[in-house]
Amino acid sequence: MTTIAPYPPLDPDGKGLGRLDGPCSLEQVPALAWNLLAEDVSLPAAVLYETRVRHNLEWMQRFIHAYQVQLAPHGKTTMSPALFKRQLDGGAWGITLATAPQVNAAYRHGVRRILMANQLVGRANMALVADLLRDPDFVFYCIVDSAANAAALGAYFAERGQTLRVLVELGVAGGRTGVRDDAQLDAVLAEIARWPAALALSGIEIYEGVLQDEALIRAFLRRATGTLRRLQDDGRLAAGGSALISGAGSAWYDVVAEEFSGLDIGRPLEIVLRPGCYLTHDVGIYRGAAARINANNEVARHMEPGLLPALQVWAYVQSLPEPGRAIIGLGKRDAAFDAGLPVPALHYRPGQQAPQPANAPQAWKLTAMMDQHAFMQIDDGADIQVGDMIGFDISHPCLTFDKWKQVLLVNDDWRITEVVQTFF
Amino acid sequence: MTTIAPYPPLDPDGKGLGRLDGPCSLEQVPALAWNLLAEDVSLPAAVLYETRVRHNLEWMQRFIHAYQVQLAPHGKTTMSPALFKRQLDGGAWGITLATAPQVNAAYRHGVRRILMANQLVGRANMALVADLLRDPDFVFYCIVDSAANAAALGAYFAERGQTLRVLVELGVAGGRTGVRDDAQLDAVLAEIARWPAALALSGIEIYEGVLQDEALIRAFLRRATGTLRRLQDDGRLAAGGSALISGAGSAWYDVVAEEFSGLDIGRPLEIVLRPGCYLTHDVGIYRGAAARINANNEVARHMEPGLLPALQVWAYVQSLPEPGRAIIGLGKRDAAFDAGLPVPALHYRPGQQAPQPANAPQAWKLTAMMDQHAFMQIDDGADIQVGDMIGFDISHPCLTFDKWKQVLLVNDDWRITEVVQTFF
Numbered sequence: 139m140t141t142i143a144p145y146p147p148l149d150p151d152g153k154g155l156g157r158l159d160g161p162c163s164l165e166q167v168p169a170l171a172w173n174l175l176a177e178d179v180s181l182p183a184a185v186l187y188e189t190r191v192r193h194n195l196e197w198m199q200r201f202i203h204a205y206q207v208q209l210a211p212h213g214k215t216t217m218s219p220a221l222f223k224r225q226l227d228g229g230a231w232g233i234t235l236a237t238a239p240q241v242n243a244a245y246r247h248g249v250r251r252i253l254m255a256n257q258l259v260g261r262a263n264m265a266l267v268a269d270l271l272r273d274p275d276f277v278f279y280c281i282v283d284s285a286a287n288a289a290a291l292g293a294y295f296a297e298r299g300q301t302l303r304v305l306v307e308l309g310v311a312g313g314r315t316g317v318r319d320d321a322q323l324d325a326v327l328a329e330i331a332r333w334p335a336a337l338a339l340s341g342i343e344i345y346e347g348v349l350q351d352e353a354l355i356r357a358f359l360r361r362a363t364g365t366l367r368r369l370q371d372d373g374r375l376a377a378g379g380s381a382l383i384s385g386a387g388s389a390w391y392d393v394v395a396e397e398f399s400g401l402d403i404g405r406p407l408e409i410v411l412r413p414g415c416y417l418t419h420d421v422g423i424y425r426g427a428a429a430r431i432n433a434n435n436e437v438a439r440h441m442e443p444g445l446l447p448a449l450q451v452w453a454y455v456q457s458l459p460e461p462g463r464a465i466i467g468l469g470k471r472d473a474a475f476d477a478g479l480p481v482p483a484l485h486y487r488p489g490q491q492a493p494q495p496a497n498a499p500q501a502w503k504l505t506a507m508m509d510q511h512a513f514m515q516i517d518d519g520a521d522i523q524v525g526d527m528i529g530f531d532i533s534h535p536c537l538t539f540d541k542w543k544q545v546l547l548v549n550d551d552w553r554i555t556e557v558v559q560t561f562f
Numbered sequence: 563m564t565t566i567a568p569y570p571p572l573d574p575d576g577k578g579l580g581r582l583d584g585p586c587s588l589e590q591v592p593a594l595a596w597n598l599l600a601e602d603v604s605l606p607a608a609v610l611y612e613t614r615v616r617h618n619l620e621w622m623q624r625f626i627h628a629y630q631v632q633l634a635p636h637g638k639t640t641m642s643p644a645l646f647k648r649q650l651d652g653g654a655w656g657i658t659l660a661t662a663p664q665v666n667a668a669y670r671h672g673v674r675r676i677l678m679a680n681q682l683v684g685r686a687n688m689a690l691v692a693d694l695l696r697d698p699d700f701v702f703y704c705i706v707d708s709a710a711n712a713a714a715l716g717a718y719f720a721e722r723g724q725t726l727r728v729l730v731e732l733g734v735a736g737g738r739t740g741v742r743d744d745a746q747l748d749a750v751l752a753e754i755a756r757w758p759a760a761l762a763l764s765g766i767e768i769y770e771g772v773l774q775d776e777a778l779i780r781a782f783l784r785r786a787t788g789t790l791r792r793l794q795d796d797g798r799l800a801a802g803g804s805a806l807i808s809g810a811g812s813a814w815y816d817v818v819a820e821e822f823s824g825l826d827i828g829r830p831l832e833i834v835l836r837p838g839c840y841l842t843h844d845v846g847i848y849r850g851a852a853a854r855i856n857a858n859n860e861v862a863r864h865m866e867p868g869l870l871p872a873l874q875v876w877a878y879v880q881s882l883p884e885p886g887r888a889i890i891g892l893g894k895r896d897a898a899f900d901a902g903l904p905v906p907a908l909h910y911r912p913g914q915q916a917p918q919p920a921n922a923p924q925a926w927k928l929t930a931m932m933d934q935h936a937f938m939q940i941d942d943g944a945d946i947q948v949g950d951m952i953g954f955d956i957s958h959p960c961l962t963f964d965k966w967k968q969v970l971l972v973n974d975d976w977r978i979t980e981v982v983q984t985f986f
Contacts (some may be wrong), residue, residue: 143574150567151670151985153663157689177685180663214934236934237891239577239604246575256934259878259891259949261601261912265581283881286948314935315881315889322883454683457707457739459746465739467661467683470900471964471986488685509960510638510660510680511738524710525683536933540895540965543986561575562895562967 143246145220145559152544154183156554164557172554174452174546177488179554181527182453182472184542186558188549190448191224191417197445198416199229204437205395210234210253212387212414215536218545218560219247221417232277234412238263241278243561245270253384253410254280255343257287257315258302264294271300279382281307281343283317285329292333301336305343305382306369308362313348323365327374338376341407342366346394347387355390359397370403380406388415389427392435415535418449422478422533447531449538449545451480455526456511461518464502466528469510473530474537479504482514484529485522496528504530567670569644569983576968578607580978588981596978598876598970601912603978605951606877606896608966610982612973614872615648615841621869622840623653628861629819634658634677636811636838639960642969642984643671645841656701658836662687665702667985669694677808677834678704679767681711681739682726688718695724703806705731705767707741709753716757725760729767729806730793732786737772747789751798762800765831766790770818771811779814783821794827804830812839813851816859839959842873846902846957871955873962873969875904879950880935885942888926890952893934897954898961903928906938908953909946920952928954 148162156172156179172178202209208231222233232251235241241252258280270276282288282304295302309316317323330337344362346355366383369375386394391413398409415424428445431438453468473480485496496502506513532538540562547556572586580596580603596602626633632655637646646657656675659665665676682704694700706712706728719726733740741747754761768786770779790807793799810818815837822833839848852869855862877892897904909920920926930937956962964986971980
């Protein structure tokens with residue numbers, strides 16, 4: 139398979155769409171002329187603001203360009219090949235993914251350079267990747283942190299006469315995956331070396347996001363560059379082609395860029411950063427991270443405005459059962475709730491001219507969520523009615539995207555210009 | 563539309579499936595002969611145990627039958643019309659749902675009697691329901707707890723010459739939706755009465771699950787039956803047909819059955835209970851609820867064995883980076899994490915005869931989850947390897963189902979007999 143799978147039509151069984159009279163392809167969406175404020179769309183609905191998405195894409199690409207490194211955005215955030223395409227068209231080197239089915243979905247919809255930031259474990263997962271590797275134009279890396287996994291991969295891909303590019307992952311004590319010390323590293327390297335035809339050792343990968351302290355992160359990054367140099371000096375890296383070093387989640391990419399930029403190990407080298415959440419940003423964990431980055435990083439400081447929150451979930455006021463309390467038609471099935479609850483940002487009463495801020499002078503606030511409802515604390519005598527629409531900012535885009543199969547791209551006139559499909 | 567929409571073929575972009583060489587309809591699944599233990603399936607995967615699902619379906623239907631009431635399982639739990647069909651074929655009166663898109667998806671796939679346990683709010687949501695009401699065989703109820711919503715519904719459906727059956731929801735102070743007192747009730751009733759052609763007042767609905775105290779729940783249930791009597795005595799209920807009273811989530815259905823069973827208001831009456839989680843049960847919140855039910859309820863006590871946990875998520879041991887810690891390829895995207903983390907139940911090493919218990923003599927335990935990983939605490943020297951498979955029991959089936967578009971039905975030989983699609 140080297141063709142690109144077409145996107146399915148809109149799913150009439152899905153939520154957060156407007157009315158469909160019959161099958162509707164993605165190309166037909168603009169002609170539907172849905173408008174969010176005209177109540178053309180069933181709420182709750184997930185909304186991406188077109189202008190802000192474009193700003194964020196350009197912002198990150200300029201940042202990456204300033205450091206002369208490569209961007210492989212973590213695609214697990216959105217799992218949307220249409221958004222991957224925007225990232226690649228904007229200059230991204232490739233896409234990072236977390237699992238073999240994610241790799242498969244991205245490949246099927248056109249992505250041809252993928253870094254899987256996990257070990258490839260299990261026969262069916264290996265088979266998914268092996269099928270894709272039959273395409274000589276497909277460039278794929280995965281990580282290894284155990285001799286047992288290297289042995290399993292070596293045996294599997296040797297039997298098929300295929301070569302798998304692997305990166306050794308370094309990790310820290312008390313962290314997530316990754317080899318902790320030189321003894322583990324040597325065991326992994328020895329096993330990889332047993333499969334010279336099947337396993338091509340291509341470099342080093344880390345995920346610094348398990349640490350919260352900048353000094354520890356810088357030390358970890360230097361351990362990664364030092365290890366890569368040693369692999370090169372010891373002739374451990376596969377011959378031919380570039381080596382690769384990769385780090386950076388969405389919170390510390392500035393520090394990774396500073397540490398990795400300009401690294402020279404005496405052979406061609408790809409330096410690949412993997413932030414994923416910049417595309418939508420948020421008003422929670424990643425706004426916090428951005429504040430640190432904009433304060434500390436020389437490049438980001440001069441790129442005003444910074445990243446903008448581009449993803450909202452809109453929902454109706456469902457019930458006003460008692461003073462001080464509004465029940466919203468928005469649940470744990472509609473937005474992330476693990477890193478701060480959604481934040482009411484916009485308030486719109488159908489028929490009005492434009493949405494108003496929902497946070498000032500009011501202090502409306504979600505206090506709890508159930509599967510399909512949220513509890514919103516409101517001021518006494520608030521001007522709020524059943525049927526009013528509330529636009530919620532979110533914290534943690536990854537766990538918001540995975541609650542939607544179809545996300546609406548909205549322009550400055552609140553028109554739905556595109557429906558973006560996700561493949562979770 | 564009165565035809566039934568066909569199920570789409572397996573989604574090759576999805577997770578938790580086996581290898582597909584091309585398009586595959588649901589009917590073709592058994593011929594694939596996938597076996598979970600043979601590693602035919604990409605993990606993580608969501609698994610329903612066929613035998614246990616059948617047991618749970620029969621158990622609840624027997625319970626319901628003993629009280630001579632009706633069952634309208636809350637379909638939001640699974641959002642799987644194939645499972646709705648099993649519930650309806652087993653004797654359920656109808657299906658309960660939470661939102662207009664859920665109603666639409668259920669209708670499209672064959673459900674013709676639906677109780678929507680929420681207010682119907684917003685123009686596009688009303689349009690979804692109005693379209694379905696053009697089918698004279700479609701029986702639909704929704705709830706109302708505000709005069710403003712009754713007015714909006716009245717105007718909308720009057721303009722279309724359609725009649726909407728509504729139930730007034732009663733609620734409790736500090737609870738979720740539902741009218742709190744007689745003044746609110748009277749306002750809602752007065753507004754409903756303004757739209758005699760468009761709104762057919764059909765009865766009373768409550769959700770007792772916002773309370774945790776049995777005495778308070780019984781008082782609430784008696785308020786519901788008393789209010790229904792008053793509506794009947796005052797001639798408030800729409801003429802013709804049965805009246806309806808409904809309560810019961812998955813935790814207190816025994817008490818609701820006890821209180822509502824045999825209720826006679828002097829006209830035909832449907833008594834409808836709405837538990838949803840019994841189909842899969844769990845080892846967390848609903849096991850806790852079942853312990854109380856089996857101890858207290860005369861009928862349940864004699865129905866041994868009780869409900870069985872029928873839903874697991876299987877995942878690989880992804881990394882063993884340091885003593886005492888296994889990283890599992892299972893994340894917040896794969897299982898509920900809001901009411902207790904998944905519990906390791908079965909441990910299987912590919913090639914072995916059968917899975918072993920993962921909880922005894924070991925005391926393996928998840929301590930944290932990230933988007934795509936879980937941290938499992940293991941005993942020192944545990945017999946565990948990268949590539950081992952772990953079957954996890956779960957707590958809170960609703961927030962596990964919504965992470966899967968395709969769930970595997972597995973028989974006693976670990977063969978995949980069916981793929982069940984969800985429509986979230």
